[in-house]
Amino acid sequence: MKIKINNKEFDCKKGEVVLDVALRNGIKIPAVCRHSDLEPQNSCRLCLIEIKGKGIYTSCSTKVENGMEVVTESVEIKRLRRINLELLFAQHIEQCNECNWSYKCRLLKLAKNYNIKITKFNDRKKGFPTHQFGPSIIFDSSKCIDCKNCIAMCQKQGVGFLEIKQKDGFFRTVSNKEKECVYCGQCITHCPSGAFEEVSSIKEVENVLKKRNVIFQFAPAIRSSIGEEFGLPYGSITTGKLVTALKKLGAKKVFDVSFSADITTIEEGRELIERLSKNKNLPMFTSCCPSWVRYVEVYRPELIKHLTSVRSPHIISGGLIKMSEDNPIVVSIMPCTSKKYEITREELMIDGVKPVDYVLTTREIGRMIRKNKIDFDQLEESELDYPWGEPTGAGVIYGASGGVMESALRTVYQKMTGKRLKDINLKAVRGLKGVKEAEIEIGKRKVKVAIINGLGNIEGFDYKKYDYIEVMACPGGCIGGGGQPIPINNEIRKKRAESLYNIDKKKKIRQAHENPFVEKAYKEYLNNKKIIHKICHTTYGNNKNK
């Protein structure tokens, strides 16, 4: 199929929309409410085009037809875009300095390009309320441009916490009082106007940095996304620079959570082997995603017994840091908004001490680095601190959907058969498909596994057929997490994930149980069952209404 855009011919496929064909060929059309994860909302009315002989249409929702002739710029289109932009700004209270979009804001760019007066109308949302959802998410309704992406995404996640209610002549985005938010933060990453953001801990962290022994640890998924906060290409790996930046901010030590991911793998592997041998409470579900855990506790309590009792990696390393360092404050840098909630779970306290004191998202640490005028791209690379230095490949891939599964299977195979997997690249569990499955022969047993990313995919999923299931609330896993730099779409998720797999490929040690630091941890700290239980395991079910 062929269409003409601005008198040039382009190939396209049936079912495609004009916007996608244009963008693919470098033709810019402003589209603010369009997110490729969702059906077009048709809300902002900026991606207008003219179809010759038919009139004005929105390119996000107009499917190509053979021979179609499209114009993307004209006096009329410009006027329409200008007016709709003015109307959008009339309902959006600008707080650009603190906004998640900051210099990447598409609305602001368009305001400049179209030379509009953003204050042409009075702000009709002045005084609109700000809502906080748990310790994780803030919704400032005065910044909302009513595109309803957040509601669509919340529904897609199978949660439906956000909804529309009519008040004073307008339909507004509100939270459903009968439901609970699971804090996945996908509303944030799908909001074009910065109305959703994380509950910030920057001030608290700045405060402790001045006077305490602050130790930063960062999640596996951060290394391939933090660069985007400073304009680097998607998927840039910047582990060493990140360590330097964190030191410049005042961290005494910097650790990599990939290391404790290996401990999670070993503990979880052990639990899986036990459950397989007893055929009890199968399938076993992973539990390192706190939104998934919360979803189970709130909406699917019948699955609680299927969750592994193993703590998520940063909670395990937090516990180890608290044991081994001198009166430390532990700050986790996470791709995640839900981790802010996770650290408030009382079951995770160790003798009254929180394993992790603060969680900062990738975006927050980006903001802190920018605020301190650190030129990230120009930084030298630094090594991670000991005793928990260099991670294995298995720990790094935790950041992508399927990574926990792949790491666990590498280790479980070795533990059950005494042999190393022939090919440790388990490609079947990788990728962005919402539901993936694989079968792997371990000794005499065929182990059936499934990987779910995007919480909504668990709805109606026939989990009973499987032995082991990884669930990550965010599409693509942590690389697409609610705390990650925006924008996020499948192309970006793919690049971030690829970078993690490339790191894994190049590592000498690619299996959790071969990690010498892990061996050291078990020898020096986790050397009896009681302490292993305290640091590495937890319980569920008491957090329904928190």
Next chain:
Amino acid sequence: MDILEKLKASELKGRGGGAFSTALKWELVKKAKGKNKYVICNASEGEPNVFKDKYILDNYLPDVINGINLAVDFIKAKDAYIYLNKNYKLKGDTQKCIVFKKTSGYIGGEETAAVEAIEGKRAEPRIKPPFLTEVGLFNCPTLMNNVETFYYVSKIDKGEYNKTRFYSINGDVSNEGVYELPIDMSISDILKQTGNYPDFDFFAQVGGGASGEIMLPQELKVPAFGAGSITIYNKKTTDIYALMEKWAEFFHTGNCDKCTPCREGAFRIYEMVKNRDINYEVLDDIFFNLKKSSFCALGKSIPLPFESLIKKIK
């Protein structure tokens, strides 16, 4: 002659306001492929000054039901729904029809929004194409006609159709009401025949209630259109700003808020009119955007009453 032939011969057009050929619509649904098919009678009648569907339901329900049954048989529908204005009551036997009370405002009358509502979702228009005739209720081919259309289908089947339609007449008139008169009768003749032609200086709003067009006496030599409403205003005693404010409030509170021009535009029109502080340049911009870039036909139709009033009366 089967019903389709009769419909074709009658040249019946939809009476909800869109004036689409009824025979063609029936044929499209008949030909469309789908596991199930549905019939919906749109009785949502949400515009102020339009009340003829209520009149027909109150007085001729059996004929409406008969029309629906003919459609069910013709397209072999699984079910038939009556999508009913929440203030209306059906007095009489609705047979197998499922009565669905509309919960939303004005926008709920838009055909795809109505389908969304019956499916249990928020009444918000869908993108077209696909049209309801292919992908309608529960993604099945769906035939939706207005109450009056179904009434006349029944009449046509019985050979009793004399090319008439129902007119809602109100405003500054002596004989407010619903009248059944020929489709080609001019508006001024309709007013005369019903004893409603004013003996004072006036203007009329014709078509679809609040979104109808403002017409001057000398323009009334044409037949009525849209949903067939005729509202008379005494030029001397009518406060046109109050009138515009009424329309604007109706559009602003009754629209679905899906798209920027309608959500924000209707609000800004309301704001300006209410404050009696109209910036005509801004108003013109908003009208332009409503007409050109609104998502659905309802948004596109908002400027008509204002523009025609401002042009002809102000």
